[in-house]
Amino acid sequence: MNKGAFLPYFEAVGADVFCVQETKLQQGQIELPLGEEYQQIWNYAERKGYSGTAAFTRIPPLDVRYGLGDGIDPEGRVITLEFPSLYVVTVYTPNAKRDLSRLPYRLEWEDRFRAYLCALDGEKPVIACGDFNVAHQxxxxxxxKSNRGNSGFTDEERAKMTELLAAGFVDTFRALHPDVTDKYTWWSNMPGVRERNIGWRIDYFLVSHRLRDRILEARIDDHVPGSDHCPVVLEVEV
Incomplete structure (x- = not known):
């Protein structure tokens, strides 16, 4: 917002549902002028300046849930919007930390998240989007080669994404662009890294397998500045 990049992109893309991760905000810290057309839904972390998710929707949801079905989400990592024909889930997956000290928690959280998505998928199709904090392949x-074993590219984290996809979900970008290289969604803030496109693809739209043939477009808007991440976009016929 302070860099003037968010609102122009938000208005240009005109999404029905727009999801944001790692908001790092507390209630009352920001007033987003998105207009009456959009309902704003926020999930704040208890810890200030940390984590958090948001969803802005111009389609009124039937229901809104926070967390992994238990109503407990102290880090504000998950919002689920229920619509008549599907669920939309925005997620900010926990980081294993550079020293991998949080990897055991991360792997346990992954199992609970997969179980949660599968339970939703048993009711109606699911679109899950956000920062999954892993480069899958x-x-x-x-x-x-030089990053193998680092946070976000450990064999364990990658295996959890494989398990999630095997449970009935589709990586929409790879479904449409199986062989495209050099398309990333995150770059280190170190000087020159983004300019040289030394990146990671860690932001995804996953959909239930039965939505696979309804994917119209899955793209990465890597031209958009303002963050160390860039937006990802999904168009799906519902």
């Missing part, structure tokens, strides 16, 4: 990261 070597094609999804610039320097695979």
């Amino acid at each position: 070597e094609i999804d990261i610039k320097n695979a």
Whole structure:
């Protein structure tokens, strides 16, 4: 917002549902002028300046849920919007930390998240989007060999994404662009890294397998500045 990048992009893309992760906000810290057309839904972390998610929707949801079905989400990582024909889930997956000290928690959280999505999928199709904090395959990261074992590219984290997809979900970008290289959604803030496109693809739209043939477009808007991440976009016929 302070860099003037958010609102022009938000208005230009005109999404029915727009999801944001790692908001790092508390209630009352920001007033987003999105107009009456959009309902704003926020999930704040208890810890100030940390984590958090949001969803802005111009389609009124039937229901809104926070967390993984238990109503407990102290880090504000998950919002689920229920619509007549599907669920939309925005997620900010926990980071394993550079020293991997949070990897055991991350892996346990992944199991609970997968179980939660599968339970939703048993009711109606699911669109899950956000920062999954993992580059799934070597094609999804610039320097695979030197990064193997690092946070976000450990064998364990990658295996959890494989398990999630095997449970009945589709990586929409790879479904449409199976062989496209050098398309990333996150770059380190170190000087020159983004300019040289030394990136990771860690932001995804996943959909229930039965929505696979309804995907119209899945793209990465890597031209959009203002963050160390860039937006990802999904168009799906529902």
